[in-house]
Amino acid sequence: MSAETGRDLLIGVDVGTYSSKGVLVDLSGAIRRQHTVPHGIDMPHHGHVEQDADLVWWADVQAILRELLSEPGTAGRVAGVACSAIGPTLLPLDGAGTPLRPGILYGIDTRAQAQIEALEAEIGADAIFAHSHMALTSQAIGPKMRWLREHEPEVWTRTAMLTTASSYLTFRLTGEHVIDHHTGAHTMPLYDPRTRSWTDRYAAAVLGDRRLDVLPRLAWSDEVAGHVTAQAAAETGLREGTPVAVGTVDALAEGLSVGAxxxxxxxxxxxxxxxxxxxxxxxxxxxxxxxxxxxxxxxxxxxxxxxxxxxxxxxxxxxxxxxxxxxxxxxxxxxxxxxxxxxxxxxxxxxxxxxxxxxxxxxxxxxxxxxxxxxxxxxxxxxxxxxxxxxxxxxxxxxxxxxxxxxxxxxxxxxxxxxxxxxxxxxxxxxxxxxxPQVTVGASYGDAFLAGLAAGVLERDDLNTWVRPGERVEPxxxxxxxxxxxxxxxxxxxxxxxxxxxxxxxxx
Missing domain, CATH: 3.30.420.40 (ATPase, nucleotide binding domain)
Structure with missing residues (x-):
């Protein structure tokens, strides 16, 4: 597909466990610029693994975007942006979209084991598996929501939105509260894989008296989530109105980056x-x-x-x-x-x-x-x-x-x-x-491809030319x-x- 006149670049940014990486690529998949920002994790208690959504996730994205766009005129050439991040994570936001606590990380955070056991006792492990097509594990977001409700009631009372890392980055760029289906499926048992939608069947066990509208809108990773707001443009150097893809977790973007x-x-x-x-x-x-x-x-x-x-x-x-x-x-x-x-x-x-x-x-x-x-x-x-x-x-x-x-x-x-x-x-x-493959930059490269799909300047078959054969390791x-x-x-x-x-x- 042809790009809008002058819009011949794409940006992908991924926030990982120990570092964040961004790439600026052209429509052929050639990398024009890349930048990495290291960071750490916090472990305030045994089994608790966290990161600050603004001081780590959003600060890294800002630094990376400003570096990728540092050459004059670059921002005006960017056709689309996409972000991925570690996930599934849990982050509560207030009504203004401000984080109320650090983000609770994916399956390496094991704090909600008691909540898993409670949900299995109340609903039944077999019933949860039949409903969600997955068993409850430390990877599931639902038990961590219940943990938050039970252990930090003051935070829970102020919570207006429950989101994940990649969705928070998209929210900061666009003002849209949206999550991809891959990540949404881990918000079990609140997601129905048959209808690809949220369900209130077991919502009370997770959310108490809260409604499902605290959850993001569901969409596919290559859809347009929204467009860069004036505030996000000022904070990142992106052009206001630039399309932003829904994005996804880092692992799914990694898969795209190598043509899976x-x-x-x-x-x-x-x-x-x-x-x-x-x-x-x-x-x-x-x-x-x-x-x-x-x-x-x-x-x-x-x-x-x-x-x-x-x-x-x-x-x-x-x-x-x-x-x-x-x-x-x-x-x-x-x-x-x-x-x-x-x-x-x-x-x-x-x-x-x-x-x-x-x-x-x-x-x-x-x-x-x-x-x-x-x-x-x-x-x-x-x-x-x-x-x-x-x-x-x-x-x-x-x-x-x-x-x-x-x-x-x-x-x-x-x-x-x-x-x-x-x-x-x-x-x-x-x-x-x-x-x-020859290019193993990782998730940010897959994000750039998602940005091109969302912006309408790439088609899925273009991934065959982006991903070029490299080494083959034989046993x-x-x-x-x-x-x-x-x-x-x-x-x-x-x-x-x-x-x-x-x-x-x-x-x-």
């Missing part, structure tokens, strides 16, 4: 956590994983997510490689891990350092390192961490296959794809090939017997230590 569009395409996102999105012809609901809508009308996704993967390697670098700058530390550790044989000389690690999401859905799980001796080094531990994540990936993919999901192609994206070591370990453990078949043995031990290690780590966490 056809049924059977599986995106594996190696980020702070590892996320999986499989495009399907028809839903295959299962309590272990998540059945949600896709980016476009009628699209179905099977999704899953681990809790601690890239954040585990970051923790390792911060705690055990302080003598190096961060980039050099990663290079040193990956090189050392690559030089070791599979199995890290008898070490096995469970990467459940913030509980675990799919497929075990155990917020009380904890990290375990088994097999330590005085001969093990830092590099042995690091390789064990990389392999532990690989076993977790295999566990999720086996859950997909158990329920009959068809995986035809695996495309990898995210910071963990840099270099070869980790990808090779995962391919060897799982016995599958992974494709890594080493000779390692299969050893990794099969170690994977079996990995599965046993969780079941054998589960009660112990639950007790250590003080939950009995």
């Amino acid at each position: 569009l056809q049924p059977g395409d599986l995106m594996v996102m190696y980020g702070s956590s590892t996320f999986f999105i499989l495009v399907q012809d028809a839903p295959t609901p299962d309590p272990r994983v998540w059945s949600v809508g896709g980016a476009f009308p009628g699209q179905v996704n099977l999704a899953a997510g681990m809790g601690t993967t890239g954040s585990l390697t970051r923790w390792f670098v911060d705690e055990f490689a302080q003598e190096h700058e961060t980039a050099a530390a990663y290079d040193t550790l990956f090189a050392g891990a690559a030089a070791l044989a599979p199995g890290a000389d008898g070490l096995l690690l469970l990467p459940y350092f913030s509980g675990e999401r799919t497929p075990i859905n155990d917020p009380r799980a904890r990290g375990v390192i088994a097999g330590l001796t005085l001969s093990h080094t830092r590099e042995h531990l690091f390789r064990a961490a990389l392999e532990g994540v690989g076993y977790g990936v295999r566990h999720n993919l086996e859950a997909f296959r158990d329920l009959g999901a068809d995986i035809r192609r695996v495309v990898a994206v995210g910071g963990g794809t840099r270099g070869h070591t980790w990808l090779q370990i995962v391919s060897d453990i799982c016995g599958l090939a992974q494709e890594v 080493n078949g000779a390692l299969k017997p050893e990794y099969d043995r170690l994977y079996s031990l990995y599965r046993e290690l969780y079941t054998q230590t589960r009660d112990t780590v639950h007790a250590l966490g003080g939950v009995g």
